[in-house]
Amino acid sequence: MIYLDEFDEWLLLLDGEPEFDMDAGHLSEQARGALRGIYETHGFVTGGDLRSLILTRRATYATQALEKVNADLPALTAWQIRPEVLLEKSASSFGYLNVLVHGHEVDGLDPVGILAEVAAYLQADYIDEFLQVWPVCSRHRTGLHPLENGDSAVWRCKAGNHDVAEIGCLRTTHR
Numbered sequence: 010m011i012y013l014d015e016f017d018e019w020l021l022l023l024d025g026e027p028e029f030d031m032d033a034g035h036l037s038e039q040a041r042g043a044l045r046g047i048y049e050t051h052g053f054v055t056g057g058d059l060r061s062l063i064l065t066r067r068a069t070y071a072t073q074a075l076e077k078v079n080a081d082l083p084a085l086t087a088w089q090i091r092p093e094v095l096l097e098k099s100a101s102s103f104g105y106l107n108v109l110v111h112g113h114e115v116d117g118l119d120p121v122g123i124l125a126e127v128a129a130y131l132q133a134d135y136i137d138e139f140l141q142v143w144p145v146c147s148r149h150r151t152g153l154h155p156l157e158n159g160d161s162a163v164w165r166c167k168a169g170n171h172d173v174a175e176i177g178c179l180r181t182t183h184r
């Protein structure tokens with residue numbers, strides 16, 4: 010028999026909750042830490058109360074993430090749509106409210122995961138809108154990938170297997 014502590018029992022319970030839209034069995038360390046933080050402060054919270062705790066965090070971290078990714082985007086970028094953080098009902102979250110960045114639903118719960126997520130959304134939208142790869146590794150001339158790397162989210166060059174910069178510091182870092 011596998012020993013479960015109360016936190017793990019709570020996670021198992023959440024998997025059956027429609028308001029909980031993450032996969033409790035496949036959480037990143039960072040997302041698990043964020044949930045543990047919620048559990049330690051609020052206990053066995055479920056349903057609508059849990060949903061509002063998740064949404065508050067998503068909105069906060071998505072706003073911070075958007076600021077960082079905007080700092081990385083090329084200057085004088087004329088976006089047709091101004092990226093913003095919105096709270097909207099969505100089909101994929103069973104009609105529950107969710108946080109959207111530039112039309113993309115945020116799935117994460119922690120600052121690092123959401124930063125990598127938002128960077129990927131804006132990168133895809135940038136490529137769609139301007140039909141050019143962004144950002145590019147100046148050394149290997151290939152596109153970078155937003156990834157979680159421990160406590161930070163980075164632009165990774167897979168061709169050279171190196172991190173070019175933390176997301177939000179692309180223009181000030183030269184590695």
Ligand SMILES: [Zn+2]
Pocket residue numbers: 146147148149150166168169170171
């Ligand atoms: Zn490179």
